Amino acid sequence: MGDIRPEDLERRQDGRNIDSRLGELSGEGAQQRVKDTDEANPSRALLRTRPSLSGVNADSPSYYGQPAIKEPVWIWSIPLYFYVGGVAGAASVLGVAAEAVGGEGLRKLGYRCRWVGAVGDIVSSGLLIHDLGRPERFLNMLRVFRPTSPMSMGSWVMVGSGAMNSAAVLFAGRRGWLGRVGDGAAVAAGLLGLPLAGYTAVLLANTAVPVWQATRKSLPLLFMSSAVAGAGSLLELLPHSSHEEKVLHLFSTMGKVGELMAGVAVQHEASSLEVLERPLKQGVSGRLWKAARVCAAASLALGLWPGRTRWMKVAGALLGTAGAIATRFAMFHAGKASARDPQATFQPQREGMGAAEVTGHTYASDGKPLKFPLPVLREAPRRPERPEAASGAWEPETPVP
Structure with missing residues (x-):
């Protein structure tokens, strides 16, 4: 450690300041590259005021006026993925309903809906992988099946819908048992299309x-x-x-x-x-x-x-x-x-x-119920310093007879 200079540690290279003589960057996170370190890790000026009185008025205090939660890091491909996946799910539902109710008269519309659903599932998967950065990250999402997680269930619904729509397209118009397999896959895709059309909103609301x-x-x-x-x-x-x-x-x-x-x-x-x-x-x-x-x-x-x-x-x-x-x-x-x-x-x-609204937990740590809206605690104004205290001199007070 004696030959490491402090200025070497403070030099900003890629925002991580790892000394190659003491350690190495390995793993998935080490492959990230930052073009502008100031933008990726901005340095803020020193704040010299109280946290609750910085950047806002006294009626609505916050913590230095800074965001309390992190902004979503999603890019443009995510809202487009919301649209494409929703259209694929709705088209799958329409295709099943058209073939079931309309019979042969709407058979071509049902086949067209199968194609829209299959292409939409493939494109939406590509958009999601584009945001994740690597295909392995999408596959890692399938390692867990958690019914209480909208992200986990949505990943499985999208994969299942894509598989069923693809099978429905491949076996469309076939005779015999292959045709029945295609029709069954279309029905399964239609059932999966219902949650696929709206699960992304549940995912957003769960944040x-x-x-x-x-x-x-x-x-x-x-x-x-x-x-x-x-x-x-x-x-x-x-x-x-x-x-x-x-x-x-x-x-x-x-x-x-x-x-x-x-x-x-x-x-x-x-x-x-x-x-x-x-x-x-x-x-x-x-x-x-x-x-x-x-x-x-x-x-x-x-x-x-x-x-x-x-x-x-x-x-x-x-x-x-x-x-x-x-x-x-x-x-x-x-x-x-x-x-x-x-x-x-x-x-x-x-x-x-x-x-508090969702869980119904409206009690403080001492067991007393909370009353909303919660009051804003304010500090009492400071008393002005006595002149003699400011000058450093001290005189004993004269007792009152």
């Missing part, structure tokens, strides 16, 4: 991100109805017969109505506190949220317009697709903005929301 947690009751309904609208709009853009058009129009219309109603419910849940609703009104997430609502409403209006022309049908389908995608990106960016805001974490907790 500590304030806006996702606050909308946990309505967010799954929004994602599932948006998946129906997105799948119907996508299938309307593909070649189809006039008989199939009626089914697709009804399917997509139901999804768009549900998407608009669920969007109102999400906004209502988030409005319980202004700080929770703020990401849906301001910034990038707010603009995306408004654009998603406008696209869904415009698509529904074009779909219900009497005497629709060809261009109106195409425009309505494109707007429905854009609205479904914008919904995922809006909630994605809203979660990031909510995590960056410390007040979005502290204020709901003071109001008895979050863990």
Whole structure:
């Protein structure tokens, strides 16, 4: 240790400051590379104020005005994965229903839904792996089967749906037992398509991100109805017969109505506190949220317009697709903005929301029930120093007779 200089230890190379003479970087984490160390590990200026009085007003104290939770590190492929996976699940459900109810008249639509489901499952898996960085990380997610974990169950649902849709496509139109295997696989894919269309919303609501947690009751309904609208709009853009058009129009219309109603419910849940609703009104997430609502409403209006022309049908389908995608990106960016805001974490907790609301644990450590909203403790103002104390001199007080 005598030949190691302090300046060598303080030199910032890749943000980890590992001396090769004392240790080596190995394992999966060692393969990470950082281009800008200041951006990856920013150094903050020294804060000389009290934690609860830094960066905020006295009515809403926080810890130095810094975020209380970490911002999600997901990239753009995750909200796109939400959309593609949801469309695949909704298309699988529609395909099974069409073949079961419509018979031979809707058999081609059922086969088309199988293809959309299979391709969607493959693409969504690729998008998820792109965010994870390495395929092995996706395989590691399958090492555990935990019914209480939305991530674990969602991984298995996606893998199962992909396998069933692939088998349904390979054996589509075959005669004999191979055809029956394909039909059975399509039914299994349809059953798995129900949770696949909305499990990602359950995954978001199960996190500590304030806006996702606050909308946990309505967010799954929004994602599932948006998946129906997105799948119907996508299938309307593909070649189809006039008989199939009626089914697709009804399917997509139901999804768009549900998407608009669920969007109102999400906004209502988030409005319980202004700080929770703020990401849906301001910034990038707010603009995306408004654009998603406008696209869904415009698509529904074009779909219900009497005497629709060809261009109106195409425009309505494109707007429905854009609205479904914008919904995922809006909630994605809203979660990031909510995590960056410390007040979005502290204020709901003071109001008895979050863990206290879900678990019903509203007792303090001394066994007494908590009363919400929790009071904000404030320090008593400091008494001014006596002049003689400031000068260093001390005189005994004269006793009162």
